[in-house]
Amino acid sequence: MHSTLWIKGTKSKSLEGKTVVLAVTGSIAAVRVVELARELIRxxxxxxxxxSEAATRILHPDALHYATGHEVITDITGGVEHVGMCGLQGMADLLLIAPATANTISKIAMGIDDTPVTTFATTAIGSGVATIVVPAMHQSMYDHPAVNSNLEKLGSYGISLVGPRVEEGIAKIAPNDDIVLAVERELMGKKLAGKKIVLTSGATAEAIDPIRIITNRASGKTGQELAREAxxxxGDVTIIHRNELDADGINEVYAESAASMLDSCMEEIGRGCDVFISSAAISDYTLDSLGSKIKSGQKLILEMHPTEKILPQVRSNYPAIVTVGFKAETGVGEKExxxxxxxxxxxxxxxxxVANDVMAGGMGTSENSIYILQDESSASHYSGSKRYLASIIMDRVEQILL
Structure with missing residues (x-):
């Protein structure tokens, strides 16, 4: 076994048994794909x-041989590699073109195949093999009307696009996390396709004055993992929080206070929703914020009053949607x-x-220990990474929807 394959499945099993052909073109962003390949393997x-030949002038094929554990295809030979991989009976589950230059995008759109990459693309599209294109080029090229038209044409072929991120005058290749997430979405079965999932995440904050706030220790990691898993x-996912997930394809709504989170939840759910997950650590108390900064050095007494709960409002107004709550306690036993x-x-x-004792861990950590209840007669216990726990929770959500 090639030593690179020792890392296979060390992060998750989400792509276990799936074969991805990573097609690399002549963008400087090609230097990023060594780590991209390894993330897919993980x-x-x-x-x-x-x-393509142009890609080999930027990144040596040996680098990708190392990264993938397999010999790299740089020429189409009598072995008809494109058919064996992406033909009607080919071994590939997905063709991932990353980075994709303006030149390659335009050729694929027009059915021109004069490089190994474009030949693979023509074969994959003709065979119905799932294809993802990750553009990367200078912004002036990306803004060319013909390139835009060709990107639209790829979409009409059923090809998914990831990125780019336009900054510093460059249409930069999407982050590896976004690319891997798109590959997972394409290959994991799409059991939540057509379902809208709205969830809250992280801590809210109540303003004391224009500078100071009262908040809690929740990091939002659980909610972010739930959003990614959905x-x-x-799923069509909207996350409401005061953090920043910045994941391509996931809608984010900023909400700072408990009141603004309630308003945002009702607004988003009102647009149509199948599942609401209230995983945020929402402030239980708020106060009337002062309009100017409180002078330091003086004794301060704050009068606080309870915030309005989100779950009763959602359940009352939208009783038909699947609704999941989170319960946090401190220093209690399992029974309590x-x-x-x-x-x-x-x-x-x-x-x-979903319940956990946050004194025992969970807030700000990457792992947690939780209990899941769907009725009063049983509680299931799970421990592990928050990504693993998010998958367990979404398994349960799928079962309820079915």
């Missing part, structure tokens, strides 16, 4: 690389934690509650 994929499964979650489940009429 998530379980088998990766094979094909390069997106991987084909499960009992508290059970009362929440019954009081709000929720479909599911």
């Amino acid at each position: 998530n379980g994929a088998n990766v094979y690389a094909v390069m 997106f991987r499964r084909g 934690l499960v009992g508290s979650a059970t009362r929440m489940l019954e009081e709000y009429g929720l479909d599911m509650v």
